[in-house]
Amino acid sequence: MKTILILILSTCFLITASAQDADNILNRVERNMSSDNRIFESSMIIHGNRVSRIITSRTYAVGDKQSFTEYLSPAREQGTKMLKLENQLWIYSPSTDRTIQISGHMLRQSLMGSDLSYEDMMDDRKITEIYDSKVVGTETIDGRNTWILELTAKVSDVAYHTRKMWIDTERYVPLREELFAKSGQLLKRTTLSEVNQIDGRWFPMKVVYKDVLKQGLGTEFIIISVKFNQSIPDHIFTKAALKQ
Amino acid sequence: MIKFLFKGLIRDKSRSRLPIIVVAVGVMLTVFLHAYIVGFMGDTIETNARFSTGHVKVMTRSYSDNMQQIPNDLAITGISSLLNDLDREFPGFEWSPRIQFGGLVDAPDETGETKSQGPALGFGMDLLSGGSREPERLNLQKSLVRGKLPDSPGEILLSETFSRKLKVNLGERVTLISSTMFGGMAIHNFVIAGTLLFGQEGLDRGTIIADIEDVRMALDMKDATGEILGFFRDGFYNDDLALSEADRFNASYSSVSDEFAPIMKSLSRQGGMGTYVNLAKGWSTYISLIFIFAMSLVLWNAGLLGGLRRYGEVGIRLAMGEEKGHVYRSMIIESVMIGIIGSVFGTILGLSFAWLVQEYGINISGMMQGSAMLMPEVIRARITPPDFYIGFLPGIAATVIGTMLSGIGIYKRQTARLFKELEA
Amino acid sequence: MKLAIKLAFRNLIGAGLRTWLNVIVLSFSFVIIIWLKGVMSGWDQQAKTDMTNWEIGGGQYWHEAYDPYDPFTFSDSHSPIPGEFRSEIEKGDMEPYLISQGTIYPQGRIQSIMIKGINPKQSIFMLPAHKLDTVMTDAIPSIIGSLMARNLKAGIGDRVTIQWRDNQGTFDAAEILITEIFTVSVPAVDQGQVYIPLDRLQSMMGLEGEATILTYRNSETPVVDVPGWTHRPKEVLTAQVDEMIKMKTTGQSVLYAVLLLLAMLAIFDTQVLSIFRRQKEIGTYVALGYTRRQVVGLFTVEGAMYAVFAALLSAAYGLPFLAWQAKAGWTMPVDASDFGMAIAQTLYPVYSAGLVVSTVLLVLLVTTVVSYWPSRRIAKMNPTEALRGKIQ
Structure with missing residues (x-):
């Protein structure tokens, strides 16, 4: 006992x-x-049904609440920008010159065909x-x-x-x-x-x-370069920056 | 003998004209009714064919497995050569590529930011190439509520309800957000050319229609399409032919194990349409059989009366020493001839009427203001192979049986009493 | 006129077998006209009948946020079942549904679905919900439609993983075990739908005692105003189908006309023959001092009387038959070979009292006209020749 x-x-x-x-x-x-802020370039490899795509982007982030991503390649995505502030998300596409808010249930959609949803980046x-x-x-x-x-x-x-x-x-x-x-x-x-x-x-x-x-190979996310504790100007995290 | 009887029939109008007219009218009604019922009941099938399934549809194997998801990442590529092959190998169909897609339509405010947005179901189809029958197939012109059909690239049609929900007007710009064939982000601007009424709540909620080339550009689908719809040139679904053509097509790809190999599916092999096709087939057969039965009664009665009517004539023939069996047989042969002649005339007449109603249709749209895409506009008859023989059943069989029954009386008559009867 | 009727009656009765043959044939056409017209209307109504039996019952109450065309509303469209409906639910005259959005993973593919929680003991819908009434710990019993089964490439006894998010947004997943596959002609009941026991879904979602839709059996059930719930009467739910039926009614009239011609043909033949056969009789009438109009009248009345007899005869066996058909329906087994499953569909003929009355009147009119038409020949007859039976 x-x-x-x-x-x-x-x-x-x-x-x-x-x-x-x-x-x-x-x-x-x-x-x-995590860090106060960081700038990184990354590529995302998405294995699709037909082809695998590599999407490279540069991201500026402050804390966990603010981030700004600019897509660098492939050509079709080049210049597309994404801004996340708290729990809001905007996408800018240069070909249409439009800033579009992604909200509500759209956030549960897959990010560029990857195994990640917008929401996964938002929490x-x-x-x-x-x-x-x-x-x-x-x-x-x-x-x-x-x-x-x-x-x-x-x-x-x-x-x-x-x-x-x-x-x-x-x-x-x-x-x-x-x-x-x-x-x-x-x-x-x-x-x-x-x-x-x-x-x-x-x-x-x-x-x-x-x-x-789900079947498939998943999505690879590779950091090409990352810098911590940089000085990122505040105006980057504004909707106006999307159009620049 | 037959020649003799035939001459008799031709010369004695009273023996031939009326029975033939009656049989012909009866057969005509039967043929027409069958064609009409088949057309009437098949109406839903044709609506579905025009709108989504085609009479046959070509897509990739994986696309076909996941059709509900509208998976454009599984689209068919290299379609210009595939379309050439289809035109050459399957000339019985008109081929129309279409792209279905889901997405979000976003309307901007003055500053270019999101004013309103809503989920959309899109159709890309050939609207601009000239000579395309797609607008006609979907009755687009008549379903327009406002504006016009797209006549230059970059234009789009929205359902009227959707345009109101988004608070957008003709000539304004909206942005489609969707995914490309490769899974990338697709963002594309369109100008609203017109609005449509579909007449079905689900579609009226958020449907957009654009020219397929614009959709290809938007979704990065160069020389690709989600599906290729095939329509029989006579405009009517023929299940047996559709199935056999699909088998023929699929056989040529049977050795390919690629999930992107094309597959052809008949309308009855898509979604719930198979059940519907079978039901429509079954019910129209049953209903026609009942009608044939009723018509047979009428014609049988006519044959019976026709036989009774010749009571006197038969009496004279018997009195003259003609054998009973001979009289009986000759009457039956006559009735067969009447049946055949009547049925041929009746079938020709019935087919002609049915053809008129098939070509021109009976317009029933007068009952509604405006016109909705999914509402039937005209009801058409539909001539199918059975129409060529279906009338002969009541036409010949019933007439002959009627005569046979009435002729039984011949054997009951006694030669001795014949003259007495004739005196009366 | 009275005399004509009397005489016509005697002539018909006197002719015996021949009259009855005609009457029987004509009465058949009466019944068949009404019945076939009813069956065709029934075909048009079928969509509505199936909707009633499989989807909407006598009418529904929807949670105010529920929008069937926007699956994203499902996560917010539920609340506790109002107390007002407790007694009806206990009696089985009302059934709650809970609806949730989810994902199914057949063979590693991914597909969005609607998960519907349904009472396994329900009797309002034709869904084989009783097949959900099994105790199972390692999987959720579920029933699906044949289209869905084909999409999933799954059969009875198969297990498939589904994923959903509970009312807090937390992911959850489990296996369903398919216990039954049903065939239905209402795609909304089949495509993308997975049915599981209501209490199971409620506990999966953390929504005990809640529902999205309440369906009642009888469309005459008095409407109760419940806050948070929108009443959807049957006529609103079937409005689209009704519109379609209205359109098609015009097309039905062609069919009706053809059927009337059938009756016309039946009487026309008889009339022409009887006039031909009864030349001597006609001659006698004229010799007896009948005016030609009176003779024509007599023959017309005779023809019309066929229709009256036929109507009476039809009423004797036709009305019970039609009434029985409307109730029992006409069932045709269809071999839906594309899924290897035979299904039976029952058509319920739809006929109104108006249809019956107007058919009787129309046939009477048609017969009268058709009888009059060949009788006009009488007017042209030379009475002496007619008496001698010499007219061809």
């Missing part, structure tokens, strides 16, 4: 301890991954604010030791009820993430790789998004 009680107590203690650990881990990841709440987390194990991925974190939503208005994250134990970079439905069904898997050190922080340069229910 006594031993059982001790066992239960220690398990409780362990869980609390690991919960704290998990939050700590996530905070460190947060510090590593800018801190992960520790909306999820309770705990460490549930460890695993080695590509020779890197990782903690496996299980995140369970603590607020109800969240897209994914549970998540699993594999965090590099040394670099505090997520190497894999899985998103689950309330029923526990796996919905999406993100794989992060090519972790480089930039301005003193570890940063994954390649991310692969995959909707696991």
Whole structure:
């Protein structure tokens, strides 16, 4: 009896301890991954039914709330710009000279045919604010030791009820993430790789998004170059900048 | 013998004229009614064909599997050569490429920013090439509420309800946001040329129609199309032919395993139309059979009366020593001749009337103000192969059976009493 | 005139078998005219009948935000079932539907669907909802239409993953197990629709006790004004179909005319023959001092009397037959071979009292005219020749 009680107590203690650990881990990841501002060039490889497309773009972002993206190639998308302010999104297309607001249910549409929706880019709440987390194990991925974190939503208005994250134990970079439905069904898997050190922080340069229910190769997102803590003029985050 | 009887029929007008007229009228009504019912019941099929399914439709295999999603990323490419092949190999059809697409239509305010927007279902079809039958097929001209049909590139038609919802007017610019065939973002400007009434709430909500070349440009679909619709040149759906032509087309691609290989589907193999085609076929057959039955009764009665009428004549012939069996047979042969002649005349007449109603139709649009695209305008008869023989059933069989029945009396008559009867 | 009627009556009865043959044939055409016209109207009405049986019942209450043409409204169009309807729902005379938007993944393809929660014990719709009434823990029992089944390339017993977002926007997914596939001619009930048990959908969505649509059985149910719900009477829901039916009625008149010609033909032949056969009789009438008009009148009355007899005879067996048909319908099994499933469709003939009365009157008129027409020949007859039976 006594031993059982001790066992239960220690398990409780362990869980609390690991919960704290998990939050700590996530905070460190947060510090590593996010920054006051950043400018990056990236290419997105979308594997379509017929062809794979590579779309390159340059993005200016301040915090999580403001971002401005200009598409550089291919020719058809060149000059298209996208502005996100809080939870609003505008797209400018040079061929039509129009600024169009994407709102409501349009946000659930796929972004340029990728496995990402506009909405996926819009949720800018801190992960520790909306999820309770705990460490549930460890695993080695590509020779890197990782903690496996299980995140369970603590607020109800969240897209994914549970998540699993594999965090590099040394670099505090997520190497894999899985998103689950309330029923526990796996919905999406993100794989992060090519972790480089930039301005003193570890940063994954390649991310692969995959909707696991759908066939296909998923969408690759590759950072070509990234700079942190730059001075970005405020006027970039205005609708007027879209037309320039 | 036959020649003799035939001469008799021709010379004795009372023996031939009336029965033939009656049989002919009966057969004419049967043929006409059948053609009319087939046309009447097939009306919904034709509306569907013109609007969405074609009599046959060519698309890629994957597109066909996902037709509900309007997946233009699975469109057919290289269609100019495919269209050439189709024209050459399947000349029985008129081929019309169409692109269906979904998207968002956005109307700008003075500063070029979003004033209003709404989800749209779009159709790209040949409106500008000249000689295109698409506007006629969809009754576009008559369904116009305001404005005109597009006559230059970059123009678009909106459903009237949609234009009101977006608060846009003729001549104004709207922007279509959709995806290209490759999944990229498609943003394209159009000028509103006119507005349409479809007469079906779902379509009136948010439908747009533009020339296919404009849509190709907007959706990056050079030399591609979502679907190629084929229409029988006589304008009527023929399920058996559509099925066999589709099989013929598909056989030539059977060895290709590519998901983008083209496939041809008959109207009855698309969506719920198969059930409908079968139902319409079944019901028109049943209804025609009932009518044929009724008509047979009438003609049978006529044959019966015709036989009874010749009571006296038969008596004289028997009295003259003609054999009973001979009299009976000759009467039956006569009735066969009457049946054939009547049926031929009747079928010709019935077909002519049916043809008139098939070509010109009966206009029923007077009941509504304006005209909606999906509402039938004219009801047409529809001549199908059975019309060429269907009348012979009541025409010959019923007449002959009637005569046979009335002729039985011949055997009951006794020669001894004949003269007595004739005196009366 | 009275004499003519009396005489005509005697002549007809006297002619025995021949008269009855004509009367029977004519009475058949009466019944068949009305019935076929009814069947054709029934065909036009079919869309409406099917809608009633499969989709709209006697009328509906919609949640005010619900818009069937805009799936994006579905996430906001639900609220608790109003207490006013409790007793009707308990009696089974009203059924709630909960509707949610979702996605289905057949063989890795992706397709948007409407998930409809329906009471497995319902009896308003012809949907085989009782097939949902099974206890299953690892999958959601569901029924789908044959078109949907074909799209999904799925059959009974197959499992497919569906994904949806609950009322908070959280993704959820589960497998459905297809327990039945039905065939229906109303595409809105079939295409893109997945039916699962109502309570299951309510708990999946976190919307216990809520609904999007309430359908009642009887179109005469008194309307209740409930805040947050819009009443949609049957005539509003079928307005589009009604419009179409109205249009097609004109086309029906051609059919009606052809059917009337059938009756005309039946009597025309008889009349011509009887005038030919009864020359001596005609001659006798004239010799007896009948004016020619009176003789023509007699024959016309005789012809019309056929129609009267036929109408009476038709009433004897036709009315019960027509009434039974309207109730039981005419069922034709159709082999919908494109999905290898046979379906039966029942056509309910539609005829009004007006149709019956006007048909009787029209046939009477037509017969009279048709009888009069050949009788005019009588007027041209030379009585002596007629007496001798010499006219050809």
